[in-house]
Amino acid sequence: MPPSTRRTDAIVVGAGIAGVMTALELQREGVSVTLIDRWGPGNSRAASTDYNRVFRAISGGDEFYTRWVQEARFRWLELQETVGQTLYYECGALILATDGHCHWEDSTTETFDKVGIPYHRYSAQEVNQRFPQFKTDDIKYGLYEPQAGMVMAHRSVISVTELFKSRGGILKRGHVKTDRDERLMLDGKHLEADLIVVSTGAWMGDMYPRTVKPISSIVGINVLYTSTPDGDDSFDQENMPCWIDHGQSSFGLPSVEGSGVKAAVVIPEHIDLDNDERLIKRQSLARTRSYIKKRFPKLVGERVVDSKFNAVTITPDTHFIVDWHPEHKNVLLAGGCSGHLFKHGPVFGAFAAGVGLRNYGTADRFKLGNRKKLTPKESPSGR
Numbered sequence: 001m002p003p004s005t006r007r008t009d010a011i012v013v014g015a016g017i018a019g020v021m022t023a024l025e026l027q028r029e030g031v032s033v034t035l036i037d038r039w040g041p042g043n044s045r046a047a048s049t050d051y052n053r054v055f056r057a058i059s060g061g062d063e064f065y066t067r068w069v070q071e072a073r074f075r076w077l078e079l080q081e082t083v084g085q086t087l088y089y090e091c092g093a094l095i096l097a098t099d100g101h102c103h104w105e106d107s108t109t110e111t112f113d114k115v116g117i118p119y120h121r122y123s124a125q126e127v128n129q130r131f132p133q134f135k136t137d138d139i140k141y142g143l144y145e146p147q148a149g150m151v152m153a154h155r156s157v158i159s160v161t162e163l164f165k166s167r168g169g170i171l172k173r174g175h176v177k178t179d180r181d182e183r184l185m186l187d188g189k190h191l192e193a194d195l196i197v198v199s200t201g202a203w204m205g206d207m208y209p210r211t212v213k214p215i216s217s218i219v220g221i222n223v224l225y226t227s228t229p230d231g232d233d234s235f236d237q238e239n240m241p242c243w244i245d246h247g248q249s250s251f252g253l254p255s256v257e258g259s260g261v262k263a264a265v266v267i268p269e270h271i272d273l274d275n276d277e278r279l280i281k282r283q284s285l286a287r288t289r290s291y292i293k294k295r296f297p298k299l300v301g302e303r304v305v306d307s308k309f310n311a312v313t314i315t316p317d318t319h320f321i322v323d324w325h326p327e328h329k330n331v332l333l334a335g336g337c338s339g340h341l342f343k344h345g346p347v348f349g350a351f352a353a354g355v356g357l358r359n360y361g362t363a364d365r366f367k368l369g370n371r372k373k374l375t376p377k378e379s380p381s382g383r
């Protein structure tokens with residue numbers, strides 16, 4: 001028989017960063033792709049929303065993700081050329097290492113030396129001289145990564161979707177469900193395609209109660225934007241890096257395009273994905289204000305100008321999920337957020353597309369099945 005000339009057809013369910021990037025990469029491989037989302041790309045319930053996400057290679061002793069971010073940087077730069085919009089601001093990232101919270105930071109420098117990521121190690125005093133926005137009296141040292149910064153989250157999802165559509169991709173609105181056997185259904189019919197990639201983020205656990213739920217817990221994170229001081233641009237991304245402050249369970253991003261300074265004190269909250277309104281919890285205001293008072297004295301008294309409440313999915317080892325459903329051999333599950341997927345988006349999408357087309361198998365760390373919690377030293381996120 002002559003070889004078939006029929007194009008592979010694929011459905012990608014979920015148009016967050018994992019889904020849109022996988023769809024784009026499948027399309028690049030010549031696959032005919034339909035992308036389906038319940039509320040549409042960039043919707044405010046998804047994790048891939050909000051203005052921005054931190055982009056940093058800093059992953060403790062984890063060489064794998066460090067290399068992925070190294071590659072992702074080039075892919076983000078290339079993508080923003082292609083779409084003609086700013087998706088990435090290279091404002092740098094600063095890790096504040098505090099006494100008792102230095103394992104992750106210490107192992108990061110070893111990994112950076114091995115992989116070849118540029119960085120500077122500053123004393124507390126040097127951090128303060130270089131970045132006077134930060135009060136550093138409790139800091140042991142700072143690790144500054146210049147080839148880091150922020151990715152514009154919502155804009156990236158929207159512009160990648162537009163690119164996908166302009167290249168012939170089909171975007172549909174729909175709520176894909178699973179039956180008792182975890183088979184995919186849309187509008188009462190089984191979903192059929194050569195390949196189906198499910199990238200429904202935090203909703204994946206409920207769709208796959210046997211396969212995914214046991215390895216995913218969902219938490220809500222409150223994020224607040226504080227106004228920059230009147231007439232002062234020192235808290236803008238041109239003058240200030242993103243930062244990670246594990247000792248204070250916090251991270252944040254400088255003001256970009258007038259957003260205000262974004263700070264999150266990570267105290268996980270319960271979230272009901274379908275029913276909770278995305279309003280920040282009252283108590284998070286006080287916690288964030290007290291953090292700001294401690295770390296950014298010049299922002300004391302400034303008003304909160306915006307806020308977000310969104311869900312992250314955490315796997316036990318904080319590794320992503322890219323694996324075939326054990327019973328449905330054309331269904332690839334792709335996600336596992338763990339609070340760090342956005343930055344990896346273009347590399348994650350290319351990897352998932354390659355697995356989906358069976359160009360190679362998945363990585364051991366992304367397999368479903370038993371996962372164990374890592375120590376803060378082993379963990380890519382230091383958690």
Ligand SMILES: Cc1cc2nc3c(=O)[nH]c(=O)nc-3n(C[C@H](O)[C@H](O)[C@H](O)COP(=O)(O)OP(=O)(O)OC[C@H]3O[C@@H](n4cnc5c(N)ncnc54)[C@H](O)[C@@H]3O)c2cc1C
Pocket residue numbers: 013014015016017018019036037038039040041042043045046047048049052053054055174175176177199200201202203204207221222223264310311312334335336337338339340341342343344
């Ligand atoms: C507050 C916060 C801060 C973060 N900070 C960072 C950071 O600094 N750096 C970083 O790299 N990452 C960060 N992350 C993590 C990152 O944002 C996520 O890992 C990433 O966005 C997950 O993308 P996703 O595509 O897997 O899921 P999502 O973005 O949630 O997308 C899932 C999509 O699936 C759709 N969907 C769900 N169910 C169905 C269904 N049944 N049928 C059809 N469609 C469906 C949804 O509408 C949604 O659009 C952060 C996350 C949060 C919440």
